[in-house]
Amino acid sequence: MMSGFVLGKRSLQELKGVHPDLVGVVERAIQITVQDFSVHDGMRTFAEQQALVARGASKTLNSRHLTGHAVDLVPYINGKLRWEWDPIYNIAEAVRIAAQEKGVEIRWGGSWSMLTDSEDSPEDMMADYAARCRRANKKPFFDGAHFELPKALYPSGG
Template identity: 40%
Template structure:
């Protein structure tokens, strides 16, 4: 049980806070479901575009760089046959893997799929309280 993150996913993950990167790397090591890193670090301009399109609801996104220049959020997606899947049951299958990886490395994490409104299956973030 493991997958190999693509070079593109690794390059994108370089923009993540080191603790968040640890979670995703551990998830790849224990996952039997292939996934890819879609997006990590965003510019303010990119975030504005996503808010305008309704793909995000905040300009206070964890994808924006912190004072250290790193993102506190990552968007990942399951891959089926080498293609990104937007099928919600696959995100629900991936969620326990990411949560287990976070527990394994001792990093708290929040999933957008657990939010009460505006469910965001690809989105994972470090909590504001512990990672300002």
């Protein structure tokens, strides 16, 4: 199935410096998604990451964005970027399928678990994550637009 969606100029620019395995997944995901999306963030500078942490949009100064091992894919709806859950779930499904086709493991910020290892829906993955956090007396940090290559398979230097 082909979606008819393509990555725009800004999205392609955001993919510069991102690990080729992740770029391949994103390029395939846009072809098969039912939800158009934009690559909002690929590589980040340390200063950009500091600013995101300062305003609570990120929780770490050791982000995978700093090494080219993460992307944020945001729904593109009626000409605007929209952080809405139903479209994000559709993007997560497209990324899961694309990554499985390409044999690439992907960790998803909606549940901070391996998207490609789960058969659960993105909604169920988030619910499981929230339950794990509650049991540990921690507040969940949902970042549904975030997709990353796992450190165990893709260390920062590699």
